[in-house]
Amino acid sequence: MYRKRLERRKNMNFNLQEAIEILERTPEALDALLSGLSAGWLNSNEGDGTWNPSQVIGHLIEGEKNDWIPRLEMILQEGESKPFPPFDRYAHLREDPKRPVEEKLREFKELRLESIVKLKNLVTSESQLELTGLHPDFGQVKLRELLSTWVVHDFTHISQIARVMAERYREDVGPWEAYLGVLKKR
Amino acid sequence: MYRKRLERRKNMNFNLQEAIEILERTPEALDALLSGLSAGWLNSNEGDGTWNPSQVIGHLIEGEKNDWIPRLEMILQEGESKPFPPFDRYAHLREDPKRPVEEKLREFKELRLESIVKLKNLVTSESQLELTGLHPDFGQVKLRELLSTWVVHDFTHISQIARVMAERYREDVGPWEAYLGVLKKR
Numbered sequence: 001m002y003r004k005r006l007e008r009r010k011n012m013n014f015n016l017q018e019a020i021e022i023l024e025r026t027p028e029a030l031d032a033l034l035s036g037l038s039a040g041w042l043n044s045n046e047g048d049g050t051w052n053p054s055q056v057i058g059h060l061i062e063g064e065k066n067d068w069i070p071r072l073e074m075i076l077q078e079g080e081s082k083p084f085p086p087f088d089r090y091a092h093l094r095e096d097p098k099r100p101v102e103e104k105l106r107e108f109k110e111l112r113l114e115s116i117v118k119l120k121n122l123v124t125s126e127s128q129l130e131l132t133g134l135h136p137d138f139g140q141v142k143l144r145e146l147l148s149t150w151v152v153h154d155f156t157h158i159s160q161i162a163r164v165m166a167e168r169y170r171e172d173v174g175p176w177e178a179y180l181g182v183l184k185k186r
Numbered sequence: 187m188y189r190k191r192l193e194r195r196k197n198m199n200f201n202l203q204e205a206i207e208i209l210e211r212t213p214e215a216l217d218a219l220l221s222g223l224s225a226g227w228l229n230s231n232e233g234d235g236t237w238n239p240s241q242v243i244g245h246l247i248e249g250e251k252n253d254w255i256p257r258l259e260m261i262l263q264e265g266e267s268k269p270f271p272p273f274d275r276y277a278h279l280r281e282d283p284k285r286p287v288e289e290k291l292r293e294f295k296e297l298r299l300e301s302i303v304k305l306k307n308l309v310t311s312e313s314q315l316e317l318t319g320l321h322p323d324f325g326q327v328k329l330r331e332l333l334s335t336w337v338v339h340d341f342t343h344i345s346q347i348a349r350v351m352a353e354r355y356r357e358d359v360g361p362w363e364a365y366l367g368v369l370k371k372r
Contacts, residue, residue, distance in 0.1 A: 011357040018224050022351070025219050032214035033344070038204050138361035145360035152359050155352035156368040158219070159345045165208070166341035171197040173338055174331035175324035182342040 014148045016123060023116055026154040027109035030057065033161065035102050042101050044168045051093075053161045057104040058092030060157060064111035066091075068150045069118050075133035075143050076122060083134040123147075200334045202309060210302055212340040213295035216243065219347065221288050228287050230354045237279075239347045243290040244278030246343060250297035252277075254336045255304050261319035261329050262308060269320040309333075 034042065034053055045052040051059065067087045074084055123129070129144035166182045177183055220228065220239055231238040237245065253273045260270055309315070315330035352368045363369055 013226065013354045014358040015226070018226055021223055021227070025223075028218035029215050032218045033211050037207055037211075040199065040201070040204055041207070135361070141360060141362075144358065145362060148355040148358035148360075149362040149366065152352045152355050152362075152366050152368065155348040156366050159348035159352070159368045162341040162345035162348070166338045166345070168199045169334040169338050172200040172330060172334035174327060174334075175321070176327075176331060176335040176338075180335065180338050180342050182338060182345045 014129070014144050016126075016129075016147070019147055019151045020116060020119070022151045022154060023112065023119075026060075026158065027105065027112050029158065030060075030161070031105045031109065035105055037101070041165050041168070044165055046164055046167050050164070051160075053164060054097075054099075054101045054104065055092060056157050056161055056164075057101060057108055058095055058099075059089070060154075061104060061108050061111060062088070062091045063150075063153065064108065064115050068146070069115050071133065071146055072119065072122060072143065075131050075146065076128075078133065080132055080134045080140060083136045086136050119147075200315070200330050202312075202315075202333070205333055205337045206302060206305070208337045208340060209298065209305075212246075212344065213291065213298050215344065216246075216347070217291045217295065221291055223287070227351055227354070230351055232350055232353050236350070237346075239350060240283075240285075240287045240290065241278060242343050242347055242350075243287060243294055244281055244285075245275070246340075247290060247294050247297060248274070248277045249336075249339065250294065250301050254332070255301050257319065257332055258305065258308060258329065261317050261332065262314075264319065266318055266320045266326060269322045272322050305333075 034057070037053075042054045043052050045055075071084050074082075123143070129142065129147070131143045132140050133143070133146070135141045163182050166180070170177065170183055173180060173183070220243070223239075228240045229238050231241075257270050260268075309329070315328065315333070317329045318326050319329070319332070321327045349368050352366070356363065356369055359366060359369070
């Protein structure tokens with residue numbers, strides 16, 4: 001048990017400055033990838049109940065509004081006294097499917113900029129990373145875990161968007177399917 | 187059999203203009219994601235024998251030099267008369283590991299621009315997409331399949347880079363690991 005915990009600590013890499021490097025790059029990277037694309041790409045998905053690239057941006061917008069900073073503020077203000085309100089992972093599916101992706105990308109970029117300003121103002125010392133809050137499913141979570149998750153959540157959705165668009169050409173690649181990691185079914 | 191072939195055709199989505207939309211966005215998207223990042227991110231990988239984000243850019247450069255356009259030209263000039271020379275998927279691992287990623291990103295961007303100019307000059311009619319060449323492992327392949335693969339190959343490596351960097355925070359996210367698709371082991 002002691003050995004196991006030691007090993008876990010060895011693999012801890014979180015660093016606030018490096019985390020912010022990713023958080024500030026994601027909107028630009030997604031803008032470069034998606035802005036101006038044909039509807040064929042933006043509306044493609046992996047089948048019923050899966051999200052297209054434009055819907056993923058809608059989900060990222062929801063995160064900026066209702067997930068990351070609000071939960072960070074709850075940890076700082078409430079600690080473990082009350083759980084985070086649950087985050088609606090389907091909220092963005094109720095929005096107008098015709099809203100241009102460029103408009104969503106712009107909104108995401110603005111909201112993310114505001115989030116980073118708040119993050120820098122709110123988290124100013126290493127010791128705050130150990131502060132805890134109450135997750136509705138997981139129970140006790142640390143500020144460090146929330147911020148790490150924010151970063152990995154960006155990567156999840158960058159990776160998802162690439163995977164979803166790749167899916168469109170699954171048949172078109174012919175025999176090369178065998179070499180293309182992104183087309184491997186999980 | 188007839189049914190099966192019909193079904194395959196139904197899922198064919200390749201379109202040259204749309205393919206170019208992706209090919210021209212990839213360098214910008216990767217530049218936005220990686221340029222200026224700390225060494226911690228750029229040197230991270232998924233364990234022994236796996237590539238870090240900077241090495242992935244090296245591999246994409248190799249593709250522009252020795253894979254996509256050279257094979258396209260072989261199909262147009264040689265047809266199936268001789269096989270493509272094999273592509274060295276490890277060539278980039280022999281290059282200077284200290285070369286700054288920003289320099290690699292710039293080279294990739296320039297090479298990709300040239301590739302797209304060549305592609306537009308070389309492929310000017312729909313009927314050329316059915317031309318065939320000889321792949322050293324697969325045998326007969328179509329021009330359409332080569333170009334589709336080029337696009338999906340971009341997506342593969344965008345997705346890989348996001349996955350590799352996410353891996354760095356696997357332990358840091360704590361209980362959220364369960365919710366983060368990108369951390370699921372294949």
